[in-house]
Amino acid sequence: MSDQTPGAPAPLSAIGRHKALERLWGTAPGWGALSAVNHSTVGLRFIITSFVFFLIGGVLAMLIRAQLAGPETDFLDAAAYAQVFTMHGTVMMFLFAIPAIEGLALYMLPKLLGARDLAFPRLSAFGYWCYLFGGSILILAMLGGVAPDSGWFMYTPLSSKPYSPGINSDVWLIGVTFVEVSAVCAAVEFMTTVLKIRTGGMALHRMPIMVWYLWVTAAMMLFGFPPLILGSVLLELERAFDWPFFDPTRGGSPLLWQHLFWLFGHPEVYIIFLPGAGIISTILPVFTGQKLVGYAWIIVALIALGFISFGIWAHHMFATGIPHLSLAFFSAASTLVVIPTAVQIFAWLATLLSGRPRITLSMLYFYGFLSTFVIGGLTGVMVAVVPFDWQAHDTHFIVAHLHYVLMGGFVFPVLAGIYYWLPHFTGRKHLEGLGRTAFALIMIGFNAAFLPMHLTGLWGMPRRVFTYGGEMGWDLLNLISSVAGFILAIGFALVVVDVVQVARFGRRSRRNPWGASTLEWGMPTPPPAYNIGSQPHVTSRDPLEDDPGLPAALARGEGYLGQPRNGWRETLSVHMLSGEPDQVVLLPGPTLMPLWTALATGLFFVSFLFKLYPLSAIAFVLIVICGWRWMWASGLREDVAPVDIGRGQTAPLHAMAADPPTLWGMVFTLMANGVFFGALVFGYLFLWVVAPNWPPPALLAREPVTPLLVLAGLATGLAAVWRGARANGESRAADSQTWLLVSAAAGAVIAGGALAVPLFTAPAPNSHAYAAAVTFISGYLAFHGLIAAILSAYAWARSRNGWISAQRAVEFSALRLWWLYLGATGLISLALLHGPAWMS
Amino acid sequence: MAPAGEAAQAIATLWWVMLAGSVVIFLGVVGASLLPLVLRRWSAPSARAMLIGGGLVFPGVVLLALLVAALLVGDRLSPRGEPGVLRIEAEARQWAWTFQYPDLPGQAATEGVLHVPVGRPFEVQVTSRDVIHSFWAPRLGGKIDAIPGHTNVIRLQADAPGIYRGQCAEFCGNAHAMMDFVVQAHSPADYAAWRAAQGATE
Known part of the structure; x- marks a missing residue:
C-alpha cells in the first residue's frame, strides 16, 4: 500500500515511527x-x-x-x-x-x-x-x-x-x-x-x-x-x-x-x-x-x-x-x-x-x-x-x-x-x-x-x-x-x-493473548502513548479476526495518519453515521492548564465550605481567566488546505471543518445545562403544586422594567451574533467584531437586568421558598448573560488576533449555540419570574 | 414474617409466591448457563427463540400478572375513606412517637403506645414535627413516612390482642435505633375499658 503524496518525506520504519510518535505523544517524566x-x-x-x-x-x-x-x-x-x-x-x-x-x-x-x-x-x-x-x-x-x-x-x-x-x-x-x-x-x-x-x-x-x-x-x-x-x-x-x-x-x-x-x-x-x-x-x-x-x-x-x-x-x-x-x-x-x-x-x-x-x-x-x-x-x-x-x-x-x-x-x-x-x-x-x-x-x-x-x-x-x-x-x-x-x-x-x-x-504476555477481535488488542501492550502507529480502515465489527496481520500493518504505517508531521498530535474524526473520515483533529499536548483550572475550582469550593465568600468571588474570576487561556491555546491563525491522511485520501484540519469536536462539546454541555434548568423548572412547579399558598400573593409585585431590559438584551444579542457571523462569513472582519462587541454589551445588559430582580424588587430570599426560587432563577439568568458577554468578548479578541476567518469560525458556531440557549432559557425564566404577578 | 394483621398477611402471601417464582427462575437461568459445561454435545435452541421467549414473552407475562396482583393487594391496604373507620393521629419527633385519638374527649394522647381494638381496621395519620421518620409496625403491615408539612395515612388492622413492636424505619439522627413504640391491640372489652379510662362516654 503506497499512500504517500509526491514530495512527502520518505516513509519511516516501524521502529522509527514508534520513536517519532512516542516523542510526539509522550509526557515528560518527573514533575x-x-x-x-x-x-x-x-x-x-x-x-x-x-x-x-x-x-x-x-x-x-x-x-x-x-x-x-x-x-x-x-x-x-x-x-x-x-x-x-x-x-x-x-x-x-x-x-x-x-x-x-x-x-x-x-x-x-x-x-x-x-x-x-x-x-x-x-x-x-x-x-x-x-x-x-x-x-x-x-x-x-x-x-x-x-x-x-x-x-x-x-x-x-x-x-x-x-x-x-x-x-x-x-x-x-x-x-x-x-x-x-x-x-x-x-x-x-x-x-x-x-x-x-x-x-x-x-x-x-x-x-x-x-x-x-x-x-x-x-x-x-x-x-x-x-x-x-x-x-x-x-x-x-x-x-x-x-x-x-x-x-x-x-x-x-x-x-x-x-x-x-x-x-x-x-x-x-x-x-x-x-x-x-x-x-x-x-x-x-x-x-x-x-x-x-x-x-x-x-x-x-x-x-x-x-x-x-x-x-x-x-x-x-x-x-x-x-x-x-x-x-x-x-x-x-x-x-x-x-x-x-x-x-x-x-x-x-x-x-x-x-x-x-x-x-x-x-x-x-x-x-x-x-x-x-x-x-x-x-x-x-x-x-x-x-x-x-x-x-x-x-x-x-x-x-x-x-x-x-x-x-x-x-x-x-x-x-x-x-x-x-x-x-x-x-x-x-x-x-x-x-x-x-x-x-x-x-x-x-x-x-x-x-x-x-x-x-x-x-x-x-x-x-x-x-x-x-x-x-x-x-x-x-x-x-x-x-x-x-x-x-x-x-x-x-x-x-x-x-x-x-x-x-x-x-x-x-504476547499481544492479544485471548484471541480477541476488537482493536484494543491490535496495539503493543502495555500500550504506547499514541496507541497505534496508524489508524485502520475497518469493514466489520471484528477487524482483528478479518485480518490477523492488521496490527503489524498498522505499526508499519499502512493505515490512516501513519506519518508524523509538524509536531502535531493527530487523530481521525469521522462522519457520525457512516464512519467516513471527515476531518483530522489536532489534539493538545501536555499542559498544566487543567491542574490550574482544577485548583481554581477547588479554591471556589473550599472557600464556600469555610464560608469565605469574597474568596469564592476571586476564585470565580480565576476560573474565568483559566478558561479563557485554555480555549485560546487551540486553533489556527491561517487557513490550511486539506491534508493527506494516508490511504490516498485528504481531509481538512478540525479548525477548518464545519462541525469540529469543540462544537459537539458545546452541544452536550448545553444539554447537561438544559437538564439542570429543566430540573429547576420542575422544582419550581413542584413547590407550586405541593406547597400551600404558593406563590404567596403578598410577595407578588408587577414590575415591567427588568423584564423589558432582559428582553431587549436577548433580542439585541441574538441579532448581533447572527449579523456578526454573517459578516465573518463574508470576510468583513471589522464589521463582525463590532457586532461581537454589541452582543457582549447585550449579555451584560441581560446580566444586569436579571440581577436587578433580587437586588431591588424581589422579597428577601430567606423569607419564603418562592422568594428564594425567584432569586435563584434570576441568578441563573444573570450568570448565563455574563458568560454570554464573556464568550462574545472572547470571540472578539480571537477575531482581532487573526484566529477566526470565514472558514475558521467555530467560535461563532459555539457562540450562536450559547445565545440560542440563553434565549430559550431566558424567556422561560422571565415567565417564571414575572408570570405569577401578571397573572394574579 | 409472622403476620398479625390483614395487611401483613396479604404482603406475606405475596412474598411467598414471589420467592417461589424467583427460586425457579434463578435455577432456570443459572442451570441453563451451566449446560455447555456439563453436556459435551448438544444442539442449542435458536438464539432468536431465546431472545423472544426469554427476553420478551416470559418476563412480560410474569410481570403483568405480578403487577395486577400488586395493584389489587395495594388497593386493599390503602385508606379508602370509609365512614366510621377509627382514626388516630401519629406525630413523630426526634426520637419519640405521640399518638392522639380525635374521637376521645380532651385531646387524649399517649406517648410511645398506640391503643387499637382488634379485628377492626384503623387509619393512622402520620406526620412529623422535625425531620423525616417512618412509621412501621412490622407484624401489622407496611410502613409510611412521617414528613414535616405533610400528612400520610396508612390503614392497618390487628387480628389478635397483644403487643406489637413498632419502630422508626427512616434514619433520623443519632437515636434512630432507639425510636420504637408499641401497638397495643385490645380485645373489645379491654378497648372499651381503656376508652372509658380516657374519659370517653358511650
Missing part, C-alpha cells in the same frame, strides 16, 4: 507527570485512585459489620456509626463506582474506536484533578471526625441546618458536587468522542458493543447528574444563607430533595450496571469462541433501559405517601425495566449455549456475576411491587438487594474485566492460582454475608441502626453476615495482591 493529558495515563490514574477509595469504603464496611456483629455492641457510638455508614455509601457510589467507570472508559474508548486519544484530552485531566480534590475533601473531613452523617442520600430536613448544624453536610454537598463536575466533563467528552473520534470505516453498526454500552452510560450521566447538582446547590444555599427550598414552614418541601436526588439516584444504578454488562458482552464472545448473539437487540435494549431508568425514580419513594395512581405508574415502569435486562441475559445465555466456554478467571467472574445479579434482579422485582416494598423498604432486605445488584452487576464484571484486560494494562500474563482462591473467598464471603441479610430485614431489622436488642432474634444472622464480610474482605485483599504482583513480576 511533567502533572501535565499529563494522555487518556491511557489519566484513565489508569482514575482506575487506581478509584480502587484506593474502594479499599477505604471496604474498611468502612468492616467497621459497620464489626459494630453489628452482636447485639448492643459499644464498638462505635451512634454518632460515629452515622458517619461510617454515610461515608461507606458515599465513597462507594461517588468515589469508587462512577470514577472507576470513567477511568475504564477513558482508557478503553479510544482504543476500542481505533483512535489515538479522546476528543478533549485536557478535559480528561481536569476531570481527574476535580475527582481527586473533591474525594480528598471528603476523606480529610472523615479523618477530622466531621464526615457527613445524614445517610448517603442526605434527606432533608435531617441534613438541613437546624438538625445538622456542623460542617458535615456541607462537606458532602461540596465534595460530591466537585466530584460530579468531573462526571459531567467525562460525559461530555465520551458523548463527543463516540460520535466523532472513531477510525475510518467505523460506522455506528461496526462499533464494538462495549462502545455502545459506554455511550448510553455517558448519555445517562449527562442527564442524570445535573438534577443532583441542582439539589446540592439548593441545599447548600439553604444551609449557607437560609434560603428555605426544603423547609415546609416557609413554602418549601423536603420531598423536593427526594425527587431531585432520585431523579439522579435511580439512573445512577443503571449508570453503574451498564458498563459492567458491557464488560460481560465483551468477554463472553471471546471466551466462548462465539459471536455475541443479538447485537442489535442489545443496543435497542440499552437505549430502552436508558429511557425507562429516568421514569422510575419515584420507586425509592413508595412510602412517602405519593398518590396510589402514581404508585401504579412507577411500579409498572419499574417492572418494565426488567425486560431490557432480560433481553441481555438471554442474549448472553444464547451466546454461551451456542459456544464452547473456556473457564478462565474472567469466566468464573462471569458466573459469579450471573448468579448474583439474577438474585439482585429478582429481589428488585419484588421491591418494585408496592405492597411488598412497604414492608421491605428501609430494612436490611434493601441492603441485601442493593449489594446483590451493585456487587453482582458491577464489581464482579469489573473483576472479570480486570483479569481480561490485565495483559493489556501491564503487558504481562497472570497465573490463575491466587486469583481462583480469591474468587472462591469472594463468592463465599459475599453470599454468606448478604443472603442472610434478606431474612434479617424481613424479620424487622431496619437499615442504619447502630445497635439492636438481644431479644430481637437478629444476633445469629448478623454474626454470620459479619464473619462472612471479613472473608469477603480477605478475598478482595488477595485480588489486590494478585494484581500488584502480576504488574510487577508477571511474565511478558
Whole structure:
C-alpha cells in the first residue's frame, strides 16, 4: 500500500515511527507527570485512585459489620456509626463506582474506536484533578471526625441546618458536587468522542458493543447528574444563607430533595450496571469462541433501559405517601425495566449455549456475576411491587438487594474485566492460582454475608441502626453476615495482591493473548502513548479476526495518519453515521492548564465550605481567566488546505471543518445545562403544586422594567451574533467584531437586568421558598448573560488576533449555540419570574 | 414474617409466591448457563427463540400478572375513606412517637403506645414535627413516612390482642435505633375499658 503524496518525506520504519510518535505523544517524566493529558495515563490514574477509595469504603464496611456483629455492641457510638455508614455509601457510589467507570472508559474508548486519544484530552485531566480534590475533601473531613452523617442520600430536613448544624453536610454537598463536575466533563467528552473520534470505516453498526454500552452510560450521566447538582446547590444555599427550598414552614418541601436526588439516584444504578454488562458482552464472545448473539437487540435494549431508568425514580419513594395512581405508574415502569435486562441475559445465555466456554478467571467472574445479579434482579422485582416494598423498604432486605445488584452487576464484571484486560494494562500474563482462591473467598464471603441479610430485614431489622436488642432474634444472622464480610474482605485483599504482583513480576504476555477481535488488542501492550502507529480502515465489527496481520500493518504505517508531521498530535474524526473520515483533529499536548483550572475550582469550593465568600468571588474570576487561556491555546491563525491522511485520501484540519469536536462539546454541555434548568423548572412547579399558598400573593409585585431590559438584551444579542457571523462569513472582519462587541454589551445588559430582580424588587430570599426560587432563577439568568458577554468578548479578541476567518469560525458556531440557549432559557425564566404577578 | 394483621398477611402471601417464582427462575437461568459445561454435545435452541421467549414473552407475562396482583393487594391496604373507620393521629419527633385519638374527649394522647381494638381496621395519620421518620409496625403491615408539612395515612388492622413492636424505619439522627413504640391491640372489652379510662362516654 503506497499512500504517500509526491514530495512527502520518505516513509519511516516501524521502529522509527514508534520513536517519532512516542516523542510526539509522550509526557515528560518527573514533575511533567502533572501535565499529563494522555487518556491511557489519566484513565489508569482514575482506575487506581478509584480502587484506593474502594479499599477505604471496604474498611468502612468492616467497621459497620464489626459494630453489628452482636447485639448492643459499644464498638462505635451512634454518632460515629452515622458517619461510617454515610461515608461507606458515599465513597462507594461517588468515589469508587462512577470514577472507576470513567477511568475504564477513558482508557478503553479510544482504543476500542481505533483512535489515538479522546476528543478533549485536557478535559480528561481536569476531570481527574476535580475527582481527586473533591474525594480528598471528603476523606480529610472523615479523618477530622466531621464526615457527613445524614445517610448517603442526605434527606432533608435531617441534613438541613437546624438538625445538622456542623460542617458535615456541607462537606458532602461540596465534595460530591466537585466530584460530579468531573462526571459531567467525562460525559461530555465520551458523548463527543463516540460520535466523532472513531477510525475510518467505523460506522455506528461496526462499533464494538462495549462502545455502545459506554455511550448510553455517558448519555445517562449527562442527564442524570445535573438534577443532583441542582439539589446540592439548593441545599447548600439553604444551609449557607437560609434560603428555605426544603423547609415546609416557609413554602418549601423536603420531598423536593427526594425527587431531585432520585431523579439522579435511580439512573445512577443503571449508570453503574451498564458498563459492567458491557464488560460481560465483551468477554463472553471471546471466551466462548462465539459471536455475541443479538447485537442489535442489545443496543435497542440499552437505549430502552436508558429511557425507562429516568421514569422510575419515584420507586425509592413508595412510602412517602405519593398518590396510589402514581404508585401504579412507577411500579409498572419499574417492572418494565426488567425486560431490557432480560433481553441481555438471554442474549448472553444464547451466546454461551451456542459456544464452547473456556473457564478462565474472567469466566468464573462471569458466573459469579450471573448468579448474583439474577438474585439482585429478582429481589428488585419484588421491591418494585408496592405492597411488598412497604414492608421491605428501609430494612436490611434493601441492603441485601442493593449489594446483590451493585456487587453482582458491577464489581464482579469489573473483576472479570480486570483479569481480561490485565495483559493489556501491564503487558504481562497472570497465573490463575491466587486469583481462583480469591474468587472462591469472594463468592463465599459475599453470599454468606448478604443472603442472610434478606431474612434479617424481613424479620424487622431496619437499615442504619447502630445497635439492636438481644431479644430481637437478629444476633445469629448478623454474626454470620459479619464473619462472612471479613472473608469477603480477605478475598478482595488477595485480588489486590494478585494484581500488584502480576504488574510487577508477571511474565511478558504476547499481544492479544485471548484471541480477541476488537482493536484494543491490535496495539503493543502495555500500550504506547499514541496507541497505534496508524489508524485502520475497518469493514466489520471484528477487524482483528478479518485480518490477523492488521496490527503489524498498522505499526508499519499502512493505515490512516501513519506519518508524523509538524509536531502535531493527530487523530481521525469521522462522519457520525457512516464512519467516513471527515476531518483530522489536532489534539493538545501536555499542559498544566487543567491542574490550574482544577485548583481554581477547588479554591471556589473550599472557600464556600469555610464560608469565605469574597474568596469564592476571586476564585470565580480565576476560573474565568483559566478558561479563557485554555480555549485560546487551540486553533489556527491561517487557513490550511486539506491534508493527506494516508490511504490516498485528504481531509481538512478540525479548525477548518464545519462541525469540529469543540462544537459537539458545546452541544452536550448545553444539554447537561438544559437538564439542570429543566430540573429547576420542575422544582419550581413542584413547590407550586405541593406547597400551600404558593406563590404567596403578598410577595407578588408587577414590575415591567427588568423584564423589558432582559428582553431587549436577548433580542439585541441574538441579532448581533447572527449579523456578526454573517459578516465573518463574508470576510468583513471589522464589521463582525463590532457586532461581537454589541452582543457582549447585550449579555451584560441581560446580566444586569436579571440581577436587578433580587437586588431591588424581589422579597428577601430567606423569607419564603418562592422568594428564594425567584432569586435563584434570576441568578441563573444573570450568570448565563455574563458568560454570554464573556464568550462574545472572547470571540472578539480571537477575531482581532487573526484566529477566526470565514472558514475558521467555530467560535461563532459555539457562540450562536450559547445565545440560542440563553434565549430559550431566558424567556422561560422571565415567565417564571414575572408570570405569577401578571397573572394574579 | 409472622403476620398479625390483614395487611401483613396479604404482603406475606405475596412474598411467598414471589420467592417461589424467583427460586425457579434463578435455577432456570443459572442451570441453563451451566449446560455447555456439563453436556459435551448438544444442539442449542435458536438464539432468536431465546431472545423472544426469554427476553420478551416470559418476563412480560410474569410481570403483568405480578403487577395486577400488586395493584389489587395495594388497593386493599390503602385508606379508602370509609365512614366510621377509627382514626388516630401519629406525630413523630426526634426520637419519640405521640399518638392522639380525635374521637376521645380532651385531646387524649399517649406517648410511645398506640391503643387499637382488634379485628377492626384503623387509619393512622402520620406526620412529623422535625425531620423525616417512618412509621412501621412490622407484624401489622407496611410502613409510611412521617414528613414535616405533610400528612400520610396508612390503614392497618390487628387480628389478635397483644403487643406489637413498632419502630422508626427512616434514619433520623443519632437515636434512630432507639425510636420504637408499641401497638397495643385490645380485645373489645379491654378497648372499651381503656376508652372509658380516657374519659370517653358511650
